[in-house]
């Protein structure tokens with residue numbers, strides 16, 4: 375934190391991209407939150423830090439979509455244009471329509487039948503790790519979401535590795551480091567172009583040969599006479615490949631770290647595996663995968679004494695809100711049995727995560743398998759967080775496993 379405030383409003387500075395802040399994120403967020411309800415980033419984005427303000431901005435219809443990509447410094451290109459044609463960037467009534475048409479694909483009725491497939495994918499990945507007595511992110515946390523999304527979207531296994539690379543590049547688009555690096559932003563844009571080509575081919579194929587997969591469902595999903603256009607389906611296939619992969623792998627790597635570093639909590643799941651469901655809520659609360667999102671006020675507003683001008687994007691820090699001790703004095707404790715859930719990590723209000731049922735199912739199955747199929751999980755070296763991008767996760771997380 376430094377005294378420099380680009381908005382001249384004396385708010386504490388939040389330098390998320392600074393490696394020290396990023397690696398000790400919650401200590402820094404707590405200091406900023408104690409000093410002020412809002413912080414400001416180096417690019418001048420005012421950021422709500424406290425739970426009540428974050429929740430109220432996300433649920434308020436006095437705010438609309440805010441430009442998350444511009445907030446990290448990218449204002450043009452294929453990646454930027456794609457993001458602005460996805461549901462996240464729309465306001466009602468267009469958002470309401472897209473939500474209705476896309477939402478059908480993610481109801482519990484559609485997600486529950488996938489549980490057996492997710493369990494099989496999880497067991498296969500874990501078998502290999504248990505044989506070795508060790509694992510890192512590339513053995514487990516990073517393979518499950520790609521395999522699940524690929525099964526859901528009908529991508530053949532020979533193409534998984536390529537789609538993994540492409541979705542990681544899309545994730546990099548949400549980092550300020552990309553905006554300042556023409557070589558990397560070129561690769562991010564090329565990844566989106568390649569995903570467009572692939573998705574268009576798949577949609578054409580699903581028109582000819584519909585199957586029981588998610589893309590066929592989206593192609594056929596109707597609301598009366600209304601349906602998604604092919605361009606809308608294509609934009610959202612890319613969104614789901616990215617959202618279904620980058621965020622979930624971050625969350626799974628964080629869940630693995632928390633199980634290894636909190637053996638008492640892992641033991642609680644071994645004693646009663648149904649607690650894996652509660653553990654998902656607590657993992658998501660304690661180490662929010664998505665650090666912040668953005669909105670912008672439709673009129674000038676004041677929140678907690680801070681002036682927010684009409685049309686100027688404002689950040690809401692999900693990672694900070696979930697650990698705010700106001701109203702939850704022990705928010706800094708990882709406790710899977712806690713009664714109050716404070717669910718904010720999948721967002722809130724009209725943009726609440728559409729894939730939350732699916733993500734929660736994947737994380738719950740992985741947590742249950744990791745806890746119950748082992749008698750011990752421990753760190754085997756220093757974990758390293760990947761450099762700042764809005765979705766949090768590890769570059770390296772060496773663990774030892776003892777089979778139960």
Ligand code: HEM
Nearest residue numbers: 461462617618621622625663667720721725727728729733
């Ligand atoms: C642990 C994994 C995940 C996390 C932490 C996460 C988090 C979030 C958050 C915080 C938002 C709200 C953003 C905002 O308000 O600006 C969101 C929106 C969304 N997520 Fe997720 N997500 C996850 C997994 C998924 C998956 C698996 C899918 C789909 C395959 C998905 C699809 C979406 C969609 C479509 C939206 C936009 C909804 C709208 O604008 O109405 N997410 N997600």
